[in-house]
Every structure is written in structure tokens, then in C-alpha cells.
Amino acid sequence: MKEVTFGQYYPVDSFIHRMDPRLKIVFLIGFIVAIFLADNFYGLAACAGVLILAVALSRVPVGKVLRAVRGILFLVIFTAAINILFHTGEHVYWQWSIFSVTREGILFSAYLILRLVLLVVCSSLLTYTTTPVSLTDGIESLLTPLKWIRFPVHALALIMSIALRFIPILMDETDRIKNAQKARGADFESGGPIKRIKAFIPILVPLLLSAFRRADELGDAMDARCYGGKTRTKYKKLHFTWRDLLGFLLLAALITGVVLLRIYVGEML
Amino acid sequence: MRIVCENLSYTYNEGSPFAAKALDGVTLTIEEGEFFGVIGHTGSGKSTFVQHLNGLLRLPTSLKKYKPKKRKKSENEAPMSVLRVGEFDLTSKNTDFRALRKRVGMVFQYPEYQLFAETVEKDVAFGLENFAEKGQKPTEEEVKRAVSDALATVGLDYNEVASKSPFDLSGGQKRRVAIAGVIVTKPEVLILDEPAAGLDPLGKQELMELLHKIHGDWCKTVVIVSHDMDEIAENCTRAAVFSEGKIAMCASPKELFSHAEELLSLGLDIPLTAKLVLALKERGIEIDCDYTVEDFVQKVLARKGGRA
Numbered sequence A: 001m002k003e004v005t006f007g008q009y010y011p012v013d014s015f016i017h018r019m020d021p022r023l024k025i026v027f028l029i030g031f032i033v034a035i036f037l038a039d040n041f042y043g044l045a046a047c048a049g050v051l052i053l054a055v056a057l058s059r060v061p062v063g064k065v066l067r068a069v070r071g072i073l074f075l076v077i078f079t080a081a082i083n084i085l086f087h088t089g090e091h092v093y094w095q096w097s098i099f100s101v102t103r104e105g106i107l108f109s110a111y112l113i114l115r116l117v118l119l120v121v122c123s124s125l126l127t128y129t130t131t132p133v134s135l136t137d138g139i140e141s142l143l144t145p146l147k148w149i150r151f152p153v154h155a156l157a158l159i160m161s162i163a164l165r166f167i168p169i170l171m172d173e174t175d176r177i178k179n180a181q182k183a184r185g186a187d188f189e190s191g192g193p194i195k196r197i198k199a200f201i202p203i204l205v206p207l208l209l210s211a212f213r214r215a216d217e218l219g220d221a222m223d224a225r226c227y228g229g230k231t232r233t234k235y236k237k238l239h240f241t242w243r244d245l246l247g248f249l250l251l252a253a254l255i256t257g258v259v260l261l262r263i264y265v266g267e268m269l
Numbered sequence B: 001m002r003i004v005c006e007n008l009s010y011t012y013n014e015g016s017p018f019a020a021k022a023l024d025g026v027t028l029t030i031e032e033g034e035f036f037g038v039i040g041h042t043g044s045g046k047s048t049f050v051q052h053l054n055g056l057l058r059l060p061t062s063l064k065k066y067k068p069k070k071r072k073k074s075e076n077e078a079p080m081s082v083l084r085v086g087e088f089d090l091t092s093k094n095t096d097f098r099a100l101r102k103r104v105g106m107v108f109q110y111p112e113y114q115l116f117a118e119t120v121e122k123d124v125a126f127g128l129e130n131f132a133e134k135g136q137k138p139t140e141e142e143v144k145r146a147v148s149d150a151l152a153t154v155g156l157d158y159n160e161v162a163s164k165s166p167f168d169l170s171g172g173q174k175r176r177v178a179i180a181g182v183i184v185t186k187p188e189v190l191i192l193d194e195p196a197a198g199l200d201p202l203g204k205q206e207l208m209e210l211l212h213k214i215h216g217d218w219c220k221t222v223v224i225v226s227h228d229m230d231e232i233a234e235n236c237t238r239a240a241v242f243s244e245g246k247i248a249m250c251a252s253p254k255e256l257f258s259h260a261e262e263l264l265s266l267g268l269d270i271p272l273t274a275k276l277v278l279a280l281k282e283r284g285i286e287i288d289c290d291y292t293v294e295d296f297v298q299k300v301l302a303r304k305g306g307r308a
């Protein structure tokens, strides 16, 4: 179970969880395109509606999803403030030296905030509903066409999945070593910066040694199983199902809608 | 130091979807001077329990108890947890954990993977220097004496290994060095989490002999976590059986293994002697022994002698 605790996978069973990771990745990309194509309020509202539907279907608690937004709160407030203060426009509410607050500026910032929030919520929804392992599988599968130009897709995917697999193991190991040294009276919390850095040597040395040992063992284990043969089969095959078809149709409808709104309603500032 | 533990519960990743209840109302007293065994199936909470004893894991729930807020709910609330090691009250926020850890030594599973220093001497001295009182750094001679004593206790020769890199030693030697690094401060209680894991039978036997030596001279109380029932039967004064975070049984090996069926039903092994006693019982021969090999052999021989 530990392999999934890394990242933010939220383990429930839902419509979204069961979707093919490839489609979810494509959906995220398509959604980002839609967000940036939408240049009026209706378009963004449509995007938000689709996303709210997806969140509801995913059964991930809303609080969890919003927590992802909290991470970029500072960025959002900062960009919004800059935009409000520097954006010029016709309907001026307030002005001082080079700063001005205009209706256009406020709307522009509002769109920007909405886009950022949608972007972050959508991408965190992907990581909440997809284990790192199936995410890697999905990326590998999507990158397959690059094999034609001899891009080592498979090696890349392997590196990614090994890294993902090892991060939680090493985090565990760090915990264990840290506890062991604490039991011998090591103190990681007090003292000046130099002392604190020095205090990490008793963790770092065993950790590095163990990482190398594990890498060695993994290499041997892969050799022993004849890794490196030409064709490999997958343990978990990715399957396209009706859920993915629905998702795809929804995405197509969203992008079409946004483009139509762009043409017929136009920019709203 | 007497260890008193009442209603100890612990949940990993509390409040997240990955929450795992590891301890569920453990009540247990370990007297000073015991050679105490902790046994149980894998995942039964043994390691979690022993890590509480020197404050590496703390009681998250106990902290709330100090705020007298939810008086009304007290009927549904879990009963008050108690965890005392000697005079240290581990449910209190003000416990001096450094002082506690100085007196309660802990050897983790595969302790050889925590070695880090350039030389064996420095590694063994690590705890000594950490636990020294402020402004009272041990002199070089004191360090040397303590290190060589500790190494001698684990069966290593100071002159031979002290200046070597710990990474150049064999696996068994590394483990001894790691144990030396814990006992060097002469803790009153020594806890070992599966100290014999991964050793060959002879290595195991040597290690147990070593622990008995430490139990007499260095540490008043020894607590070992083990999977090996023979080890428990041979060595422990008492043992507690963990099962799904609870204590299923706690008694002397003699009493414990006389309930062999119960242990088997918990999915645990029993010592070879207990298996033989069971097999003999099926054939109508009752043997009343304390399940050490020596006692078993004596009782069997005595019986045979009696018949002849």
C-alpha cells in the first residue's frame, strides 16, 4: 500500500478512478486548452461546470481538492494584485501615479484567477484519482509514437516508475534511520545551522549506502529475470471503456462549446 | 525501571484514508530485571509497541486529554492511556526524552544499517557523546574505556576493530558494533527489535548468549521482539503475545506454551519442545516441563529411567 501514499492519491473507487489514465491525461491537456481558449465568462463557466461534475464524480472530498488551491494562494493573490494595479483600461475607478484600478483590470484578474484555480484543481484531480504507477503507464503509452524517432520511451518510463517506487521506500528508510539515531541521542532540532547540517550526516551516510545497495539489488534482480529483452508485456493492461468514451465526448463538447462561444459571443472585458 | 502501560493505542496516519490502527488498548507491565519477550504475527504491532517505550512514537491522543473540554462525552471516550517507564511519564508533554533515551536503549531491526562513522570507535562513541551532559564532554580516555568495554561485551576486540571502518566488517560483526553503540551508555532497559533476524543458527545462539551477558552486567531489563518461539522459550522470563494490536496472552514461557493450541490458532508457531510435548500427549504421555530443551530432555530421561 505504501507505494501509493506518495503524491496525493486518494484511495476510493469512483467513476473517475476507473477511467483509463491515458484518457485522464488527454483530458487534462484538452481541459487546459479549453481554459485558455475561453475568453469570456460563459466559456470559463462551462469549464468550471465540467470540472465540478468531475470532482463530484471522483468522490474526493471537496476540502481535499481545495487544499490544492491553497498551495497556490499566494501566487494567485500576487498576480491578481499586480494585474489590478497595472492593467490600463477605459473605465477608471481610481488612479495614482502609474497605478490604476480599472474595470478591465479587475475582470482580467478575475479571469486569470479563475483559470489558475481551474488549472490547479484539474491537475490535482488527476493525481488524486490516479496512482503514480498508472500515471507512468499512461504517459508511456501516450509517448509510444515517439519510438518512431528512436526516442527511448520505454527507458524513460522505467526510470520514472523506479523513481516513483523508490521515493516512498527511501522516505520510510529515512524515518527508520532517523529514529535509530534519535535513540542514540542524536538531536536534529536544536543548535545553529552548521550544527544542524552536521547532525544530518548520521542519516545521510546510511541512507546513501542503502540507496546504492537497493539499486544494486534491483539491477541484479532485473538481470536475473532477463530484463532487456526486446518486447515486454504489461502486467496491467490499459483498457479503454465506456467511461473513457463518455469523458472524451464531454471534452470534445467542451472544447467545441468554448470555441463557439469565442466566435459568437467574443471577448468580454 | 518498571514499565507500566495501560490502554495504549496508536494509529498510523491518523485522520487520513491510510490510517492503520497498530495498537489497540495494550495493557502490560514489565518488571525491573526481566528478560521480556514480545511475540506475535507480522504486523501485530510489536515494533510499534516497543518504539513507544523510549518515546520515538508518542501518544497523540493523550495530549488532548489535558484540555478538560469534552467532559460530557467521557463515557464514549477511550479510557485514559498510561505509559510510565521508571519515573518518566510518557503521556506528559514535559518529559525529557533525551534523559529517557539515555536510560532506555533501543536496537532496531537490522541495526547494522544505521552505522555511519569512519571508524568503529567513532560510531560506538556517537551515543556517548550525544548523551553527555552539557559542558561535561567525556575525555578521550573515558571514551576509549567505555568503547572498549562495550566492544568487549559484544565479543569484539578493541585493538583489532576500533580503528577499522565499520563497513569493512562482516555482517555479524557490524551487528555487534551496532549493539555496542547502544549499550555503550549503559542503559537500564535495553530493547531489541528482532535482534537475531537474518543470522544463522550459530550466530543466533551467540547473540542470545551475548544478550544474557548484557542482561546480567549492563542492563537490568531486556526486552526482545522475536518471531522465534524457541528463542523465547529458552531465554525469557515472561513474554507477551500480540495479536492485531492487542495482547492475546502474557505469561511465563511455561504457562504460555502450555496453551499451545491457542497459540497455533493465532497463527503463531510454538517451540520444538512444545510440539514434542503435544505429540507425546497424543500418545498418552504427559510431560511437565518449562519448554527449554534442557529441562525437556531431563524430564523425558527421568521418565524413561522411572519406567525401566
Ligand SMILES: Nc1ncnc2c1ncn2[C@@H]1O[C@H](COP(=O)(O)OP(=O)(O)OP(=O)(O)O)[C@@H](O)[C@H]1O
Pocket: B012, B013, B020, B021, B022, B040, B041, B042, B043, B044, B045, B046, B047, B048, B049
Ligand atoms: N510507518 C508506518 N506507516 C503506516 N502504517 C504502519 C507503519 N509502520 C507500521 N504500520 C502498520 O502498523 C501495523 C503494525 O506494524 P508493526 O511494525 O508494529 O508490526 P510488527 O508486529 O513489528 O510486524 P513485523 O513482525 O513484521 O516486524 C501494521 O499493520 C503496519 O502495516
Ligand SMILES: [Mg+2]
Pocket: B046, B047, B048, B193
Ligand atoms: Mg517489526
